[in-house]
Amino acid sequence: MHDLSDIADWLKHHPVQQDARAQGGHMVSFSSHDYLALAGHPRLVAAAKDGLDRYGVRHGDGVASWQPGAEPEVYRALESRLGALARKSDAVLFVSGYMTNIGVLSSIVKAAALARLHGYRARKRHKYAYYSDEFNHVSIREGIQMSGALRYTYRHGDMGHLESLLKSGAEEGCTPIIASDGVFGMEGTIAPLPQLVALAERYGALLYVDDAHATGVLGAHGGGSTEHYDCHSPCIMQMGSLGKALGALGGYVAVEREAAAVIRMASAAYGYASPPPPERAAALLAALDLLEQEPERRQRLWDNQRYFIERMAPLGYAILSTSTPILPVLVGEAETCQRHAIALRKEGIHVDAVQFPAAPVGQARLRFVINAGHSRAQIDHAVRVMAQLAGRASRLAA
Numbered sequence: 001m002h003d004l005s006d007i008a009d010w011l012k013h014h015p016v017q018q019d020a021r022a023q024g025g026h027m028v029s030f031s032s033h034d035y036l037a038l039a040g041h042p043r044l045v046a047a048a049k050d051g052l053d054r055y056g057v058r059h060g061d062g063v064a065s066w067q068p069g070a071e072p073e074v075y076r077a078l079e080s081r082l083g084a085l086a087r088k089s090d091a092v093l094f095v096s097g098y099m100t101n102i103g104v105l106s107s108i109v110k111a112a113a114l115a116r117l118h119g120y121r122a123r124k125r126h127k128y129a130y131y132s133d134e135f136n137h138v139s140i141r142e143g144i145q146m147s148g149a150l151r152y153t154y155r156h157g158d159m160g161h162l163e164s165l166l167k168s169g170a171e172e173g174c175t176p177i178i179a180s181d182g183v184f185g186m187e188g189t190i191a192p193l194p195q196l197v198a199l200a201e202r203y204g205a206l207l208y209v210d211d212a213h214a215t216g217v218l219g220a221h222g223g224g225s226t227e228h229y230d231c232h233s234p235c236i237m238q239m240g241s242l243g244k245a246l247g248a249l250g251g252y253v254a255v256e257r258e259a260a261a262v263i264r265m266a267s268a269a270y271g272y273a274s275p276p277p278p279e280r281a282a283a284l285l286a287a288l289d290l291l292e293q294e295p296e297r298r299q300r301l302w303d304n305q306r307y308f309i310e311r312m313a314p315l316g317y318a319i320l321s322t323s324t325p326i327l328p329v330l331v332g333e334a335e336t337c338q339r340h341a342i343a344l345r346k347e348g349i350h351v352d353a354v355q356f357p358a359a360p361v362g363q364a365r366l367r368f369v370i371n372a373g374h375s376r377a378q379i380d381h382a383v384r385v386m387a388q389l390a391g392r393a394s395r396l397a398a
Contacts, residue, residue, distance in 0.1 A: 027345070028378050030368045031352045035217050035325055036297045037373030038247030038287050047286040048248075051279030074281045079252070081288050085215075085223050086238040086254035092263045093252050093275045097212045097241035098139040100251030103269025104239070105130070105143030105179065105208065111266040129174035131165055131205075133157070133191070135184050140210055150174060156184075159195045166203045176205035182225035182238075183213035186358055186367065188326030190218070193229045200235045208237045216245025217325065222291045222298060242276065246287040250276035301325060301372040304379065308370055311383040315390045320365060328354065328365040329386070337364035340389050347385045 038044060055072055075093060082091035094100040109128040112120065129150035132140060144151050152169070154162040162178070169176055178200055180191045193209065200207040211224035219227025224240060226232050234256065242250035253263065264270055275281070290297070305325050312319065318330040331337040334355040341353035344366075355364040368382070 027348055027350045028374075028382075029350045030370070030374075030382060031350055032369060032371060033213070033241075033244035034247055034373070035245040035301055035369075035371050036247065036291070037371055038245070038290060038297075041247065041287075041290065043286045043290060044247055044283040048279040048283040051277075051282035054282075055278040057277075072278045072281075074278050074285065075275060078281045078284055078288075081285065082240065082252050083254050085221075085288070085291075086226060086240070087223070087232050088238065088254040088256055090257040090260035091252045091254040092260050092267075092270060093250060093281075094269060095250060095273055095276055097210075097239070097243060097251035099269045099273065100239050100241075100253055101137065101139035101210060102143045102146065103267040103273075104237070104253050104263055105140060105177075106146035107266040107268065108206075108263065109147045109149045109177070111262050114266050126175045127173060129169045129172075129176055131162060131169070131176055131178045133180045133184075135187060136179060136181050137185060137210055137212070140179050140181070140208075144179065149177075156187075157189070157192060159192060159199065162196075163199055166199060166205070170203060176200075176203055177208060178205050179208040180210070181213075182209045182211035183218070183324050183326065185213055185326065186328065186354055188321035188324045188328055190214075190225060190228065190323050193225050194231050197231055197233045197235065201233065205235065206237060207233070207235050208239065210239045212239065212241035212244060212251075213324065213326065215240035216291055217298070217301070221295075242280075242284055246284055246291070248276070248283045248287060249280045250284070297372045301370065304372065304374050304376075305370045307376065308368065308379050308383070311379065312386065315383070315387050317386065317390065325370040327368045327370065329368060330363060330365050332362060332364060334364040337366060340366055343389060344382070344385055347381070349382050349385060351382075 051074070079091045079093055083089055094103055112122050112126070129152060130144045130147070131152050131154060132144055133156055134153050135156045152165045154165055166176055178196060180196060182191055182193070191209070196207055199205070209225060214224040214228070216222040218224050221227060222245070224238060226236060226238060237259065238254045240252055240254065242248050242252065255263065305327070308327060309319065309322050320328040320330055331340055337353045337355055341351055344351050352367045353364065354367045359365055
């Protein structure tokens with residue numbers, strides 16, 4: 001039996017991930033990243049239907065149809081709006097957030113080599129080094145690995161450790177690129193962006209910020225971690241997801257126009273893959289309109305977040321971070337965490353049980369994600385089940 005068959009047979013008896021779709025019945029998700037409850041909004045649906053009528057279902061097959069001047073105008077309009085949201089002059093669209101990180105991080109260090117094929121002659125050859133937070137999303141880590149550049153990992157949020165690595169890299173003559181999640185998806189913590197910018201400017205580094213969980217959520221207008229801190233710098237490349245708070249599909253990186261031109265030239269994930277379908281791009285323009293026109297959605301999101309925290313406070317659980325709508329409730333042992341997740345599903349509540357390797361051994365957690373569409377009754381029900389589980393755990397301990 002080859003490995004795939006062997007592994008598939010093993011998975012039948014050792015599922016590594018519970019699938020809410022397999023449970024049947026109505027489930028209230030506390031794991032959805034539809035932070036602003038826009039995915040089913042009538043205006044997004046209407047815009048997508050209009051896009052289908054206008055563009056059809058075929059949206060291109062790579063570089064031949066996905067170049068400036070050849071793509072539907074909806075793409076350029078969307079890139080312009082996304083750049084403006086991040087206070088950048090441009091943005092580059094990719095088919096997903098995952099592919100944005102892969103496509104940009106794997107290619108920007110190779111841009112000069114690719115440009116030489118077209119006659120470019122560099123004034124100076126650069127050796128690059130990436131500096132990555134240990135808790136960064138796997139797509140960041142994979143993009144960095146694919147780049148072939150030197151790479152260093154600094155302890156989560158430890159700016160002293162990062163600076164010591166930057167000093168060592170400077171002594172070796174490396175051009176640094178710092179990469180960090182803006183909001184860390186498993187922890188719910190926000191990166192210390194002002195300190196990261198200060199280090200990037202001090203050591204002449206680019207700073208790549210993955211704002212997948214911050215776009216539309218953080219900041220007075222949903223501009224992400226840069227707006228949250230009111231911290232803007234030419235050194236920042238701000239990535240965002242279009243499949244979370246904005247309710248559709250895709251990813252992008254917001255940069256200045258000159259950097260956007262280099263990414264479009266260098267990234268195979270841009271030039272040889274299709275973008276999000278044009279009807280989704282039309283829906284995303286509607287989502288950006290709603291982001292501006294309905295700030296009460298973001299307010300409702302944060303009201304729900306605070307309400308959940310207040311209701312959970314008397315139960316004795318540790319919530320690992322309360323900075324964002326991602327609220328990881330520490331359970332401890334992986335088996336107990338899985339039992340809690342199953343008990344919640346039996347009550348019609350889906351919550352991801354996060355355990356090693358996504359969380360340290362002994363720190364398994366139920367990763368509650370609050371959104372603007374949750375009702376107080378749904379939150380109350382989830383808290384009641386968590387209270388029952390806490391009581392059961394106390395009786396077992398006694």
